[in-house]
Amino acid sequence: MKRFVLVSLFVVTPLFGQQSVGRFEPGAIYREPERNAPPSVSRMFVRQVEGHEVDLPATGGSGMIIALPGRAPSTMKLSSGMQRVALDATHDVIHIDRTEAQRYHFADLKDGIVVASEPESRVTMTSTVGPLSRMPGQAVTLHASLRDGDDAITRARVNAHLVSPDNVEQELALREVANGEYEAVINDLPSKAHGFWTVRYEADGTTLHGVEFARNGSNQFMNERASARLHDLRIERTGDTLHVTAIADVAIAGRYRFDVISASARDAQGERHGLAWGESEATLAIGSTELELDLPVSEQQVFTDVRLLSLDTMGVASRLTIAPAHERFER
Amino acid sequence: MRRTAIVLFLLAVAVAAEAKVGVVFIHGKGGTDLANPSVARAYWTEDMIRATTKNYTIPYLICSYDGTQYMWVAGGQVAGQIYNWMNANAVDQIVIETHSFGGIVIRWIMSNPTYDSRYQPIINRIKWVNSIAPPNRGSEAADLAGTLSGSWLTGWLIDLVGQSNDSTRNCSTSSMSYYNQYYLKGTSGRPALPKTVWNIAGTGLWNDFAHSEDYGLATLSGIAGLPGEDDGMVAQYSAQSVGIVWFLTDANHHHNRHNDYRKIGDSLATDF
Numbered sequence: 001m002k003r004f005v006l007v008s009l010f011v012v013t014p015l016f017g018q019q020s021v022g023r024f025e026p027g028a029i030y031r032e033p034e035r036n037a038p039p040s041v042s043r044m045f046v047r048q049v050e051g052h053e054v055d056l057p058a059t060g061g062s063g064m065i066i067a068l069p070g071r072a073p074s075t076m077k078l079s080s081g082m083q084r085v086a087l088d089a090t091h092d093v094i095h096i097d098r099t100e101a102q103r104y105h106f107a108d109l110k111d112g113i114v115v116a117s118e119p120e121s122r123v124t125m126t127s128t129v130g131p132l133s134r135m136p137g138q139a140v141t142l143h144a145s146l147r148d149g150d151d152a153i154t155r156a157r158v159n160a161h162l163v164s165p166d167n168v169e170q171e172l173a174l175r176e177v178a179n180g181e182y183e184a185v186i187n188d189l190p191s192k193a194h195g196f197w198t199v200r201y202e203a204d205g206t207t208l209h210g211v212e213f214a215r216n217g218s219n220q221f222m223n224e225r226a227s228a229r230l231h232d233l234r235i236e237r238t239g240d241t242l243h244v245t246a247i248a249d250v251a252i253a254g255r256y257r258f259d260v261i262s263a264s265a266r267d268a269q270g271e272r273h274g275l276a277w278g279e280s281e282a283t284l285a286i287g288s289t290e291l292e293l294d295l296p297v298s299e300q301q302v303f304t305d306v307r308l309l310s311l312d313t314m315g316v317a318s319r320l321t322i323a324p325a326h327e328r329f330e331r
Numbered sequence: 332m333r334r335t336a337i338v339l340f341l342l343a344v345a346v347a348a349e350a351k352v353g354v355v356f357i358h359g360k361g362g363t364d365l366a367n368p369s370v371a372r373a374y375w376t377e378d379m380i381r382a383t384t385k386n387y388t389i390p391y392l393i394c395s396y397d398g399t400q401y402m403w404v405a406g407g408q409v410a411g412q413i414y415n416w417m418n419a420n421a422v423d424q425i426v427i428e429t430h431s432f433g434g435i436v437i438r439w440i441m442s443n444p445t446y447d448s449r450y451q452p453i454i455n456r457i458k459w460v461n462s463i464a465p466p467n468r469g470s471e472a473a474d475l476a477g478t479l480s481g482s483w484l485t486g487w488l489i490d491l492v493g494q495s496n497d498s499t500r501n502c503s504t505s506s507m508s509y510y511n512q513y514y515l516k517g518t519s520g521r522p523a524l525p526k527t528v529w530n531i532a533g534t535g536l537w538n539d540f541a542h543s544e545d546y547g548l549a550t551l552s553g554i555a556g557l558p559g560e561d562d563g564m565v566a567q568y569s570a571q572s573v574g575i576v577w578f579l580t581d582a583n584h585h586h587n588r589h590n591d592y593r594k595i596g597d598s599l600a601t602d603f
Contacts, residue, residue: 031520033512037505065553117554218477220505
């Protein structure tokens, strides 16, 4: 099997020093980049131990895992269905087989944080942030969805901590924009730092059935640099070659890669099939430079996706697309 | 003309027959001390290396890199070691064995052949890659490091998930979604990798009760909310989102880089 796959591989051809061009495998689907960070589903929460005590709200009907900040105290009495497990020499975990919808109180704990999770709970917080690749000037949307099974959880408190790569932190409240849907839009980030920002979400409240809950989660997004911008994207065909050019206005000199993906027009299912791709690397000076790449494409109606990626500091400098002519005029 | 073609064909067959095959091990993320060759060797354990190399009869290299860095930093360290080793030992074909983040490091190298002049010569000699428990779409356990970042990330969680450092950030589901869409090949909707990846996903948690790592991984799986089956650190869906499924193992993330709970090294040795 392994040897068969080895010989049936399609050919990827490095053309010369800084370029490589290849074709997609037959039937391969092309997908545009996702706009938002992948949704994160949380059934866990964090509580700070205060005065050696902590209350943990359980939503009931699920097991519960409680990671303590140290060893469980010798005074701790475990009722039926609860057990203590030593994680290591200094940390214990409490397992509850099936919780009741109530607060569980723990005393005589070491100061620190307790991390608790209800892996089978119906109460979830699904969070995301977008755009995943945030260009300078774009607004950032934080979104959290609270559900108790199929029921929306309304009137909850949802806060987010926005943390930059250089550790500048901003706390903000999310507003309920629809039943169980909470959102905040940020037009100006509290720092210009580029790189991955973290959004930490905290939610608590009560479900429609009056059950107290708490949830924590997180997502990240990339705050891109204003390092370069593509414009004047053109495609021309000569026989079976697609000639792609674009102008790059470079504000920060450095290593960049011009990536081009050619895909088919949408099929009846709305899918695009990957045709060919190419990459061309260059060190670009400040100013305007024409970038070009030839792809082996014989199809007449193509979708073209071009990106300029920074290689000194990872990030997307710019991205443009051109849809086939007949799709541009469809509504 | 015809005779020349036959001679060339026979020559190619002869060269292929004499190809010297070697095996390279690329570990996952961890501490800075993984840049130390003896620490990297201990990561795999001696029995795993012995089994995979058929009692050390296959030429091999244990890569060692700083386990706290981004994939492109790790890729540079790994590429330097592979490049020097394959040239010094005249190894023509390489089977790559990776564990966890090591699978992302080799994807970085294979996805970005022009990034480093050593990448393409290495790619040319790769026969295929066996990728054990790679977080190809990220790991919800790495997301937990983001949720608990700052003063909340303490104790045993750091031991398992790692500090909120560059390699952990590299493995979050958001970061991997970004990298998969722009810098890495091999996931659905993206160009294929130049060489085949065979993935091995872990689906077990409680392997033995002698190792505290097993308790930690089982706890982490429940707290991080890894969806579907997982090995305590990486979910099956993530491991299988690049390449071809070779097999599943019920060895957890601690044991699936060893040849103990399940004889994974013995399976890898069947390539030679």
